[in-house]
Amino acid sequence: MTKSLSALVLVVDDDAAHRLMLATLLEEWGYRVVEAAEGQKALEVVYKGPVDLVLMDMRMPRMGGIEATRGISQYNPSIPIIIMTAYSSISSAVEALKSGAYDYITKPLDFDALKLVMERALEHTHLQRENEGLRQQLARLQAPEILGRSPAMEQMMETIALVAPSEATVLITGESGTGKGLVARAIHTNSSRSTKPLIEVNCAAIPETLVESELFGHEKGAFTGANRQRQGRFAQAHGGSIFLDEIGELSLPMQAKLLRVLQEGEIQRVGSDASIPVDVRILAATNCNVEEMIAEGTFREDLYYRLNVMTLVVPPLxxxxxxxxxxxxxxxxxxxxxxxxxxxxxxxxxxxxxxxxxxxxxxxxxxxxxxxxxxxxxxxxxxxxxxxxxxxxxxxxxxSPHAAGSMGQMGRFLTMGSTLAEMEKRMILQALKETGGNKSETARRLGITRRTLQLKLKKYLEEEGEA
Missing domain, CATH: 1.10.8.60 (Helicase, Ruva Protein; domain 3)
Incomplete structure (x- = not known):
């Protein structure tokens, strides 16, 4: 069943037989139907309760289709209105579109065309509402530490706005220094757990022999130096979130124990057989390629899939x-x-x-x-x-003189009728071929920056795609 099939459709037509035929057809398609014999009645129906779509006849007594369309659009512009009109009234239908109608369809009705227009109108409205909901979420999003207006950052912020209110485990990936910790804090701050603690753990900074005790705690006397019971990071995060940074540094035995926490919602202190329930949302981060680690046997595949409920990629600078x-x-x-x-x-x-x-x-x-x-x-x-x-x-x-000298290489690419841009392109592609695709060496030989080279290559790919 699609999104449109439970929609409530208002059929407005002064022809009772035509109205009944439409209502019967729409109900067969799975829609719910409410009827009105003229424009004023249609307005009353809309004022009483929510309607998902309106099928509006053009010519009716008392209040016609254009006036009713204008009234509904002013009251609730998000309701799509489809005008039904005869060929001779198309100019009036265009006027109705200017008044706020979504589309029009001519009589006698082509039912396949009608069905398609209705589905398109409902899908359009659904997307509008989704976008408005996302805009409202973004307006409420608290992430003052995350700065940037680039498309990559806007996309990431939209994902944070969608992910944060959920209870899903999140795997945050990205190169070192991109700000994965800031993203984890933003997710926690905008979640229902924000009043509880966010405990941050750098897995790479803890000696392997102490990781289990650090995460799960230990009993008094569990090992040499354990002179008192210790509460682990998971227990400290109870009711809140725990951020496991550089999770790829955990050993395979620790990965197995972390998987048990994810599956059972329980921890065991070192030196104890008792299970302690914990209510913790796990946010994990890594700068490693986890899929490569799985192939190499250094990361558990089952743990990856439990962590990877939602993935959020932080773009490099x-x-x-x-x-x-x-x-x-x-x-x-x-x-x-x-x-x-x-x-x-x-x-x-x-x-x-x-x-x-x-x-x-x-x-x-x-x-x-x-x-x-x-x-x-x-x-x-x-x-x-x-x-x-x-x-x-x-x-x-x-x-540098090398940069100027590199332009001299252009002479061997000169041909009659070549433009400067064409000569430059041939020179760059030839240099790239000579270096075996090494962009850094190519940029050095040409006397330009690697960034400039990347932009040039991107432009050439786009030109080939358009061709």
Whole structure:
């Protein structure tokens, strides 16, 4: 049964026989039907209760279809109205569309066409309501630490808004430094568990011999040095959430014990046979390729599927360069206040270098770069001089004789009638072929940045797709 089949349809027609025929047909299709003999009665039906769709005849006594359409649209513009009209009244139907109708269909009715238009109208309304619900969720979303307006970030925030209210286990993936911990906090903050604790555990930072005790606790005397009973992180998170960062670092035996917690909702302290029930939502994160780890036998497949109820991918900074100015300002303002310095901004040349850099360390690296810049700053504007050499050298590469020399290579691609863009494309593709597809080496040979090369290649792929 589709979304449309339980919809309530209002049939408005002064012809009783036509109205009855339509009602019978719609009920056979699975719709619920309510009837009205003219426009004023239709308005009364809409005022009394929710209607999903209206089939409106054009010409009726007292109040005609255009006036009724205008009245319904003003009262509730989300109700789709389909006008039924004779060929001679198509101009009036167009007027009705301007008054708020969704579509029109001509008499005598083509029932297949009618069914299709109705389904399309209901699906359109369903999507509108879903989008409005999502907009309301996003408006309520509390994630002040997550900055960015790029399409990649907007998509991620939409996913957070949908996932957070649920009880689903979430696996957060992404490169180191992208902000997976911030995402976990946003999910917890916007969940029904927000009044309870979020316990964060870095699995990579705990010695393997202590992981079980750290997560599940231990009894007094369970091992040397256990001079008192200890409550583990899962018990501390009872009623709330636990964030297991770098979960790929857990050993296979610990993965098996974590799987039991997910399946049974119980933990056992080290040195105890008693099971303790825990109510905890698990948020896990990794920068590893878990599917590759499964193939290598270093990660349990059954645990992966239990964790992977919902997956949320945090985009790397190089895929959201629109956000770099926003993030940079946020960081330099924070470090300026912390270091009691005045920073009025960043010179354009320095910002240009930030945008060209590939950011292997992602947002965390940008944060460190801004802290360094503020500490080294002598004036009021951050310049290239305050940036690390790894970023400064991008300017040197662009101005190097090699870069100019590389343009000389273009001579061997010259042909009569070639445009500059065509010559450039042939030169880039040839260099890429000569380096065996190594983009970093290709960029170095051409005297351009890797980012510029990536943008050029993306453009060529799009051109081929359009062709």
């Amino acid at each position: 190089r895929e959201r360069i629109e956000d770099i100015p926003i993030l940079a300002r946020h960081f330099w303002e924070g470090f300026a206040e912390k270091n009691r310095k005045t920073v009025k901004g960043m010179v354009p040349q320095a910002m240009d270098l930030l945008l060209k850099y590939s950011w292997p360390g992602n947002v965390r690296e940008l944060e460190n770069v801004m802290e360094r810049a503020v500490i080294l700053l002598r004036g009021e504007y951050i310049s290239e001089k305050e940036l690390p050499l790894s970023i400064q050298k991008l300017k040197d590469e662009e101005e």
